Amino acid sequence: MDQTTWSYVFVGVTFALYIGIAIWSRAGSTDDFYVAGHDVNPVLNGMATAADWMSAASFLSMAGLIAFLGYGGSVYLMGWTGGYVLLALLLAPFLREFGKFTVPDFVGDRYYSSFARVVAVVCALFVSFTYIAGQMKGVGVAFSGFLGIEYEWGIVIGMVIVFFYAVLGGMKGITYTQVAQYCVLIFAYTVPAIFISLIITDNPIPQLGFIGEVKGTDVSMLDKLNQVISDLGFLEYTSTSKSMFDVFCITAALMFGTAGLPHVIIRFFTVRNPGAARISAGYALVFIALLYTTAPAVGAFARLNFVETVNEATYISDENYEAAATTVLAQGGKPVPQWFKNWEKTGLVGFEDKNSDGLMQIRGPAAPDGLANEVDANNDIFVLANPEIAQLPGWVIGLVVAGGLAAALSTAAGLLMVISSAVSHDLCRRTLFKNMSDTTELRVARISAAGAVLAAGLLGLYASQLGFVAQVVAFAFGLAAASLFPIIFLGIFWKRMNKEGAIAAMLTGLVSTFGYIYYFKFGGGSAEQWLFGVSPEGIGFVFMWLALGVGIGVALMTPAPPQDIQDLVEDIRVPGNRHDHGIADSGMHPIDGS
């Protein structure tokens, strides 16, 4: 069977599995729909969280991004894992003890204000929609690139699948599908990584190969890589052009943003009790670390292999690759690798013979021989071409395609949950129609999930025309860090925090971060104007402190929150201590999952 057939087989089998799980785990109540009945096993929740968390970008693009950025790529590695420490220590167990469904639930009840709730809804919707556009685009790209299906139809197929398990099963369906998706994606990621590690370093464990030596020599892999790329005029792999302060801020914005992302937080509402929320964050981090410690190894191996096999290779434009390659070899030359030719058709790699010597020059900005770079490569190519570079059989490529789709779909589903619950629960049930029955709410939840799937699909179609999906991700993290994290944190750790302070903090974080990113990404701002030299990616961290300061200042100038609220805060700090507290719980009683 050829690669495309294998891809169809894997994608078909995994999709059938997801639909099967959706039918098996249908939701019967709002409790099932929003939080999977508060009864998910912590290990399974950890897996689901990991799948929820690791998006198409983590799976396809991150290793390639690190390959190009070298040390600079560390911001993603630390930023997207360190946030789980904050979640486990500062947020997850307390929010679980609080015992409701969503992040705006907490904000609205803790700050006894519908206005605060609505602002939180706006933040949650904004963050989730920017994020989901990228996922739908990933689904479309995967379908169009590997299965020969048009981009638009790819998105439609993705929408139908997500529709099935998100609308039918809600959080319950999503949780168990995500568990399956995690298994698919981690297997698809690690198998090629092991083989490429064996090829480059002769060590089957990529994490050890990363610090090991190049196969058959006593030169360390990283030293070799540093030397090879700096000879071509690139920055050394272990260095970066970013300032230390900027690296610090970007890492921090990603970490605090991770901890403030609603689709991550709600996963911890699905377990039995605060203890389970803590351990579940631990398992989630283990499952995430499995991919996140493999990615830098894959990135480094791929960069080394890419330069060594492609640089100064003889380009073959001939239809008959085999014959032409044999001729080049016979003349003592180095033919362009087969995988390069295969992927050239997709546009992910490209060659332009600027000096007409028939050889492919890879050069950095400071090339000693002054030659121009002739080879372009997309970030995604390194993960996608890995199986071929490692000369693995065709079915492994099918597996990678299925893995990429699993990563995109699982994240999309988690985000859809946030969007639909923000509309049906926070806006309809808790703000506009307070007397809505459980059955009606469940129906509204399904309808808004369906609406959200549709909106996400349209966004995905629209995103193909707009090139800025990668950039808007900075929005999602920056906004989560600056607007949501401070008030959730203060809501738990500072009893005196009140409604006025919370609203001021959220608006400060939202407006300042949005304005800054918008100005520099779309408004024509230049790098010299950066505040303290901090790039838009890292500004969420700076404005998070601003929001904290404004929030605390305003809170101190306005009356303390009512006694009921202060009692509520005392309660959620201690597991098993949650009582009903007058105005704090007047709209909805806390749910005891145990």
Place this chain on the structure above:
Amino acid sequence: MSESATKTDAKGYWSATLKLTTVLLFIWFACSYGAGIVFRDFLDQFSIGGAPLGFWFAQQGAIYFFVALVFYYCWAMKRLEKKYGVETQ
């Protein structure tokens, strides 16, 4: 819910929790921002296997520390809950 657990010392539990959290966050900060970013150049003169130590912390080590921190936290919180008579299921 917890009226029966007369020996619950919620205040003691909370202050012990805060203390533990502070210590762990300090380590969290030190292994990522400290070793991987601020003191990276200094640590790079040492190496672990074939990798400069500061670089390794930024791309590998910090993540291993994060995992260890969260599991230690879970274990330590269980102990605190027992010590202060906090009800756990």
